[in-house]
Amino acid sequence: MEKNELISIGQCKHGLDAKAAKTVKQVFMNNGSFNGKIYALPPAIVASIRTLDLYQGELREPSFQRIETEMDVSECTLERLMIDQAMLPASIDYSNPEKIYWPKAAINKAAYLVYMREISAFMLPFLQNRLLTLIRCPEGVEKESFFQKHLPDYAPAFIDRMTVDGETFMICNSLESLLWFANHGGIEFHVPFNQADTPYPNEIVFDLDPPSRERFDLAIQAAVVIKELLDKLQLISFVKLSGSKGLQIHIPIKEKSMTYEQTALFTQGIAQTVENQYANLFTTERMKKNRHGRLYIDYVQHGKNKTIVTPYSARKKDEGTVAAPLFWEEVNDDLLPQQFTIHNVVDRVKEKGCPFADYQIAREQQKLDNLFSLLE
Incomplete structure (x- = not known):
């Protein structure tokens, strides 16, 4: 049932033993309406069906399991089907799926x-x-x-x-x-930027916060500029949408390779370098009223006890946007934050792969010599 309307998801002709088939047939013939070809009943009998998945609106390789005498047809909703197909852990009571x-x-x-x-x-x-x-x-x-x-x-x-x-x-x-x-x-x-059992960060993140989603182009420009600086330092970096109106640049580092004091000096140095070069576009000014339409490079957000949204987390935004990882080549004028939502991000990963797939490898390969030289 979808919003109290019956929808079809295919046919099932395998799996019934002779006894079950006879019972179902008798119920239809005794109580159903006959149009010269088939007997039909309104939704009443509930059955469990094993299937591979739902493809283009129909069950793939369905096989009858049993009649569910204790289950009411009102429980057979599209939401329930989605949850069953996802094979969610049975240890959780998934209440109100239609909410x-x-x-x-x-x-x-x-x-x-x-x-x-x-x-x-x-x-x-x-x-x-x-x-x-x-x-x-x-x-x-x-x-x-x-x-x-x-x-x-x-x-x-x-x-x-x-x-x-x-x-x-x-x-x-x-x-x-x-x-x-x-x-x-x-x-x-x-x-946070560190694991629970250590005070050392194992990633550095720049949060690029434009004044509005309409000025997302500023986030693209800032990301490109910072990427060039990081490349010159031979640092491996990754980029993702915040899921709101900006971008976030991640730099994985080995655990215990840097303290928060050291990463703070680095993020401040990069942010102020970019600010000095493009003072009309970017700022490190924390007070919104003093930014005057410029993008805020939030280097202070990277610090002890601070947090960052997790890759692929949903956001509390009307469009159902996601903090979606990106490939660097996608950071261009065609990029829009509202393009990446709960509706399409899974298909995107299946088709293109995860842009953060090598994140852990990069952490081990990251060379910080040039970064430390910058801090000296």
Whole structure:
């Protein structure tokens, strides 16, 4: 059922044993209407069907499993089908799958859970062993939202945690944890730049924040300029959309290779160099009223106890946009932040691959000699 309308998802002719086939046939012949070719009944009998997937609106290789005598037809919704097809962990009670999370983008909870399941393999590496901060929107992105970094009392035992000075923080290390948070309205996933068991950062990030989405072109220009500087320093860098109105440049580094004090000097040096070269376009001014339409290079955001949105996290924006990793060649005048949403990012990764696929390799290969020379 989709919005109380019956939709067809194909036919099933394999798997019924003789007894089940006879029972179903008898029910149709005794109670159904006959048009000269087939007997038809209104939606009433519920069956479990095993299938590979749903392709172009029809089940692939469906096989009958059993009649579900205890299940009502009202439970057989498109949202339920989406969740079943995604093979979500059975340990979680996926309540209210029809609830709308992004009204303007027509994305409900079921679609969001399916997205999180399908993108999990690419998202989880950036959540591993990091204290998690969530933005939760239990009733959707247009309703009340709140930050959460402490583990709630009702959280299941499979969610990892860390207690510091009497405070218990959340860590999202598994698919189960990721989907439990999503099922409870966790929309935005933010993490610090270091893992939970070390005070040393293992990545550096520049946050490029234009005054509005209409001036996204400034983010493109700033990213290109910073990329040229990083290339001259022989630093491997990655870029992603913030999912809001800007871009973020990531530089993976080995753990314990730099302190936050050292990375702060580096980010400040790069930001001020760019600002000095293009003072009419970019600024490091923290006060919005003093930026005068220029893009803000937020180097202060990279620091101890600060956080950044995780690659592939959804954002609390009307279009259902995603903090999508990009290939550097995509950072051009054709790029728009609203192009990358929950609707299309999974297909994009399947087709083109993940632009951050070599992130961990780059961390090990990163050479910081020129960077340290810059700090001297």
